[in-house]
Amino acid sequence: MAVPIRIAQLSDTHFLEEGASPEGGGSYDTAEAYESVLAHLGDHADMDMVVVTGDVADHGRPEQYRKAAAAFARLQAPVNICPGNHDFDHAFQAGVGRPGVATSRVVEIDNWAFLFVDSNAGMMSVDDRGLHIDPPGQERLHNNGNLGSREAAWIAQMCEATLAEHVFVWLHHPPDVPVPASHSEAYANEWRDLLARYSIIRGLGGGHTHIPDEYEIAERPVFVAPSLKHNFSLEPQTWLPPGYRTYEFSPDGLITSAVHLVDDERWPRKPFGRALKSLFMGEITYDQLAEIAARRGL
């Protein structure tokens, strides 16, 4: 009997150094959340792979990757990672690798090819040595997805070159995501173009919004994983515990996935107010939300 490929997905782990403050505030203790998720995952030695879809580190600092890599190295299954908008390129590339913890761009298992796409690639600058580097300042941190022609061409080449029958894309930014604050129409159009050309792409898995979800773009499923930093439901309007996703990829091209949330009194499913909802809806900015929180003494 044909056996499906089994994969667990972590996303938005936002590791911090000891004593550091989280970017933007309002965070769970991500080291504690990771321990809970790892315990909930249990012994997953029989998993084919664990993927981490970016925002590995909260500020993209070297010490945060050291902590993240040590944490990922404890997983029994091989781990493969793609970067998020918090993962400043040089620190990420230099710091996150360990034996069993990789940043491979393509992983083939049975008749599936898994592409690990950099959904920040289109915002990179080229320096005077021809290296692709992060743009100056905090620009990367506020990216909502941007493939650029180079990354889009790479995806096209991989779809054409692979001998696998099915392709699945792992990436940080889910395209055409139904959360206005995290949505970029230009980025969604980059994906609509690729999905129209490559029917071999069966689906995509990402993170970024911290709002677990499943929806479609161009008749392909898009799965959004929970975060470990903080996590929300828009309907009903509540906080959610940290968690992860699991997947099964069948030889016939079908994908099933489930969200797993680690309920605990440390992260109750409490309701959130209008200001945070307005942020998700793109009606106010992060700075305006911070002003409102400061005014209310939160």
Ligand SMILES: [Fe+2]
């Ligand atoms: Fe994130």
